[in-house]
Amino acid sequence: MTTKLIKINNNRGILVDNNSDTVVVMLGGFERPTTTKKKFKALADKLLLSSFRFDYSGVGLSDGDFSGTTISSMKNELKDIISELKKLNYKKFIAVAHSLSACVIADMEFEKKILIAPALNQRDLLRYWFSLSVSKKIKPNQAVNWQSYGGYLNEEDFLKDCTREDKMTKQNHISSAYFLENKDKDYSGFITNIDNILHIHGDKDDKVPLESLTIEFSASIIVKNGDHDLERPDMIDKWIDKILNFLQNNL
Numbered sequence: 001m002t003t004k005l006i007k008i009n010n011n012r013g014i015l016v017d018n019n020s021d022t023v024v025v026m027l028g029g030f031e032r033p034t035t036t037k038k039k040f041k042a043l044a045d046k047l048l049l050s051s052f053r054f055d056y057s058g059v060g061l062s063d064g065d066f067s068g069t070t071i072s073s074m075k076n077e078l079k080d081i082i083s084e085l086k087k088l089n090y091k092k093f094i095a096v097a098h099s100l101s102a103c104v105i106a107d108m109e110f111e112k113k114i115l116i117a118p119a120l121n122q123r124d125l126l127r128y129w130f131s132l133s134v135s136k137k138i139k140p141n142q143a144v145n146w147q148s149y150g151g152y153l154n155e156e157d158f159l160k161d162c163t164r165e166d167k168m169t170k171q172n173h174i175s176s177a178y179f180l181e182n183k184d185k186d187y188s189g190f191i192t193n194i195d196n197i198l199h200i201h202g203d204k205d206d207k208v209p210l211e212s213l214t215i216e217f218s219a220s221i222i223v224k225n226g227d228h229d230l231e232r233p234d235m236i237d238k239w240i241d242k243i244l245n246f247l248q249n250n251l
Helices: 038-046 071-087 101-105 122-138 155-162 177-182 233-248
Strands: 002-008 011-017 022-027 050-054 092-098 112-116 197-202 220-223
Touching: 002 071, 011 071, 022 038, 022 071, 022 101, 038 050, 038 092, 038 233, 050 071, 071 101, 071 177, 092 101, 101 112, 112 233, 122 155, 122 177, 155 177, 197 233, 220 233
Parallel strands: 022 050, 022 092, 092 112, 112 197, 197 220
Antiparallel strands: 002 011, 011 050
16 A cells, blocks of 8 residues: 655645556545545545545645635536546546535446535525525524525525635535536436435435435435534444445445
8 A cells, every 4th residue: 555645737636546447436525625624534544446536636735726716617627636646547436525525426337436415406405505504604503404594595695605706614614616607506306317316414414414305225324313514433433334345345
């Protein structure tokens, strides 16, 4: 096994070469690094297959400007990475995608896919997240969930908010491009081969509620009391061996 840092355009990632012709490409969620996230490191350490965990532009170890991030830009970066990995003689590709990255790979071909807390239903999730921000200003002490958020949703205000150019995330500015791209999209409709997908979700995920999904997966692991990141040691213990079995069997 050899481990090295690789730079592809703006993206930096950590390649763990286990002398396999299959590589597991790991993709983080919105504004979240993959190179330093515990769940991806834990999975890479246990895999018998090679793995490459990388950060999108403007995130973690990578260069570039995060503000222009869209699903399309993330997909283009992933395609470039796969092209470079093919030059290193990897023949088969598996994807492990957290949250927003599930949208990136929805219509892409992989040997297998692991979707962790997939934020596929962008259309409704964007409205949910917008309504949460509104509710915090109106009733900061009142909990709002997937069932009740509609009471705080004003569609006209939401659409206007999508066009704002002064938005900030926890760490970056972000343009309207991401919101305008996704305000009417549910990426579940792009998924064609459901049998090669393993879905993992926490039943207490309040960032991407399990109820947001409009697709039913044939193979799912629902983590009891699991949150969005599923990264606490006791939560990792509930899914990591099942992922390993799914990834390494029948290749």
